[in-house]
Amino acid sequence: MTTDRFASGVLALFALLVIWESRALPLGTFRQPGPAYIPILLASLLLIFAIFLAAAASRAPSFSSIHWTEWRHALAILASCIFAVAAMERLGYRLTVLLVLGFLLKVVEKRGWGVTIAFALALPFGSFYLFYTLLRVPLPQGPFGL
Amino acid sequence: MTAIPHAMCLFQRVSFTVLLILFFGLITGSFAQEKYPNRPITIIAPFPPGGVADLTARPVAAALEKVLKNPVVVVNKTGAAGAVGMSFVANSKPDGYNLLMALSSISIIPEADKLFDRKPAYTMDQLVPIALISADPTIFVVSADRPWKSARELVDDAKKRPGQISFSSSGVYGTLHMAMEMLSHAGAISLKHVPYSGAGPALTAILGGHVDTLASGPAVVIPHIKAGKLRPLAGWGAKRIQSLPDVATFKELGYDIEFYIWAGLFAPRGTPEPVIKSVRESVRQAVNTPEFKTAMEKLETPIAYLDAPEFQKFWDNDAKMLAAAIKRVGKLEIPEAK
């Protein structure tokens, strides 16, 4: 199992998914393409490319050669982003970013309390002041006007 | 544990100083309690900056701010031809701090959703009209190098060559499309529709001669009419447009159609009565201020103020017309593949 074979498998699956999802839309004709026409065309192309990629016995490294050493960090960062999406309009920009930065610095990067708090307060409040108050860029506010 | 590098001590110090300074910002921002309105009011414009909704919302916001002595901000929440902003307000807390400046397309989107069996982004009963601000009659223009000199000439030509004369629009089921659909129905003709993604591209298309005709709001086409690039044939208003007194209305020409691109202020249903009354009253005052009148004059948009009850009637009527037009258009027939 090479990296390319795995990747092309995923891509092929995705292409098939797209074709499946397009079945509800009208296809149209060659002269008057409907909404499903181009997506199915493109998905078919992707499928063909994926098949070629899998077939080519390329010099691709084996699947197990990929290092995932940083996956814990990556997962934590992604989790904080998802949290930001869920919380930002409820808790407001400043509070959300404060929590995210606090989490990243204290829990993930294991830094000291002092510098974490300083950072987690300075950055969101500073950027909010600069962009919302001074430049009037709309940013969400949460409870307590935060 | 790695040794803490020298830079970090400096960093800590700087951060604490910054932190102190910023704490002041936090404290000053948080506390101010009075009755309505005691916070900035947001008017949501569901279209990108520079569009009709946005341009109308800003003078309204400025005038309201003066009357209410309270900040009124315009926020653009764009997407899905206005559906994003409209559904945002329809579903927001009805406390009077989120208002909507919507265009006539507000009646179209739920109908289109119904047509495609989509879960409606919002329904029209989720919104309560506050006031109508402006109502531009749509105007029918042709490219100056095309032969038709009058609307009747074009209609007759269209009868002879069905599906040949083309028009551009801001998008399928958009306001400009619906206007032309009403004309097609009233004149019993069929035209070729080339949809574009917005009023701007639709205008660019006719200026480039790629389509024959266009239904458009007057403000953007008047400079081109004056420069001789476009020829106005008729208007969809009940009265002739002030700056184009020679252009007949469709009603005068015998076609019973009336269509405006209007902009009105809405609030989510459930907003307390006293709040709505207060907003209505403030809007009534705001619309009559000289600054507002000047601003709208600069935009070449006539003020067509209607208070809530009359606006509700206007809106219901308009919505009925649009719903009928959408049903007629139906789902565009996509021919089946063999």
Added chain:
Amino acid sequence: MSETLQNLYLGFSVALTPSVLLYAFVGCVIGTLVGVLPGVGPLAGISLLLPVSFGLDATSAIVLLAGIYYGAMYGGSTTSILMRIPGEAASVMTCIDGYAMTRKGRAGPALAIAAAGSYIAGTFSVVALMLLAPPLASFALRFGPPEYFSLLLLGLLALAYMSGASMLKSLAMAALGLLFGMIGIDPMTGFSRFSYGLVELGDGIGVVPVAVGLFGLSEILLTAGQPAAPEVTKPRLSELLPSREEWRASLWPIGRGTVLGFLIGIIPGSAHIIASFVSYAVERRVSKHPERFGQGAIEGVAGPESANNAATSGAFVPMLALGVPSGPIPAVMIAAMMVHGVSPGPLLISQQPELFWGFIASMYVGNVVLLILNLPLVGVFVNLLRVPYPFLYPGILMFCILGVYAVNGSVVDVGIMTAMGALGYGLRKFDFETAPVVLGLVLAPMMEMSFRQSLSMSSGSYSIFITRPIALVLLMVGLALLLSSIVSFVRKNEDWRQRLGFARRAREKSQLPID
């Protein structure tokens, strides 16, 4: 000609009055600040700050907006080069070689060349705008859907030259990007495609969140957990300016990028985004050492940056000459003018010469101001890189979230950025290029729309692409390019086979008897 010079004198006399200069300067500063935000480019910058201009008179307002617009463009290249986070959708190509240069300690020269290239391109575009606006604009208007489609097809061919690694992988990524562009409400028929009930997806998934996610967030995901800090050679003070070879190497790319970008930019629509992609492809094709691209080739920064600036300036041509809203940025400028009672139209130049020439002169002034503003700032920005990475990346993450949110005020965008970040992380682990995805995403909706519009116009006949002269010419050029690349493909026989991996099999087969 003398009339033009007279008008220009008038314009400069307007633009160089202290108050107008002040607005230009303020606009540039604000624009740079806003432009540094990942994802916030000139369009978002002007849209966000449009209200700020409402209290001013027409000329000052337009000058302020022009300053913001330029500042945002310059600011956008800064994040692209320093952190591989696209400052705006069109800066994606700058990320690739720009960041590679930063890794090698050449961040200063990259920033400087980007600034210089943008300046030269901007100045050229302004001059071309000044002298050629009306005839160029009339030519540009003749681009209808068939021509647009052919042009975009050409842009798609740029893919062939965008990356050095496996062509097949790039094509797959392009197909993926094109598919992402299909999400949303189909503009031709009103059907919703792949949006699963999310209203916000009605317009598709947006280039900004995808670009910032695929490039910026994925970079953070890949680097944050590494035991060793990313090796960024800290530049010395003397190395902040480009070397003589770098200047020399950049001249032709800047020239080509400028002309190419300007020509693409004057065409109404949003095609100007592809200018930087096409420029990168051209530079790679023309270079004698294409394998340097991706490792920090200065041409990969000079060309796209100049093309981007020229294209966005070119977009003003139809707007100023004919009052045509030729794209989202000109549309906002037109709105700003209308708010101030100036109605842009074909008669703008003759009826409001102070506005037109003042605008032109202020664009020139803006370019100069930004050059003066940015060159010293290069040192400041580069020093930001000295912050230890564990502190740097949460800050960058915050700005990414802020920037992506600010563009549309929507958390859905932030969600898309997150998803794309995860996708980009995976793609790069499996050694796929992410730039073709962005290009595909940008091209797909425009291509599909113009394709189906063309068929609508011709009532189903495909001959419309051949009977219209401009479309035909563009298609021929595309065909020629395609053929030439196939020919060189076939000629570099071994190379081709290596790319598709057949060589290995052949080698294996030939080794068997010996074993």
